[in-house]
Amino acid sequence: MSYGDLLKKLLMAPAYAHAAAIAVRERFDHANRKRLGDPANRAKCCDPLPGEFPLKKRVVDIPELVNKIEHVGTINTGLTRWFACRTCGQEWREDQESVGNFAEYPHVRKAT
Ligand SMILES: [Zn+2]
Numbered sequence: 001m002s003y004g005d006l007l008k009k010l011l012m013a014p015a016y017a018h019a020a021a022i023a024v025r026e027r028f029d030h031a032n033r034k035r036l037g038d039p040a041n042r043a044k045c046c047d048p049l050p051g052e053f054p055l056k057k058r059v060v061d062i063p064e065l066v067n068k069i070e071h072v073g074t075i076n077t078g079l080t081r082w083f084a085c086r087t088c089g090q091e092w093r094e095d096q097e098s099v100g101n102f103a104e105y106p107h108v109r110k111a112t
Contacts, residue, residue, distance in 0.1 A: 026075045033073040037089035046090035046106035059094050
């Protein structure tokens with residue numbers, strides 16, 4: 001290993017440790033996230049909605065979802081926001097999708 005590689009590893013160590021700590025906390029929060037609604041309502045509620053919405057639309061830009069779902073958690077060190085439907089409990093995720101080298105766009109889809 002060159003001196004430069006070693007230096008880089010040493011300098012980045014706190015950042016890696018920080019990201020790992022966040023990931024552990026998020027996994028715990030995610031496992032204990034709020035469960036909403038009753039799946040018995042799903043056939044008339046979220047089932048008819050598409051499995052995913054067009055790229056670049058955030059939850060707040062989607063009229064069919066914005067008033068029925070609630071933010072219940074975050075994973076992927078903040079890049080993925082989880083939501084659940086208050087009526088039927090369907091979970092939705094808003095990811096940041098990489099497009100090309102630099103662009104990232106929101107992408108909303110059913111979580112399960
Ligand atoms: Zn629903």
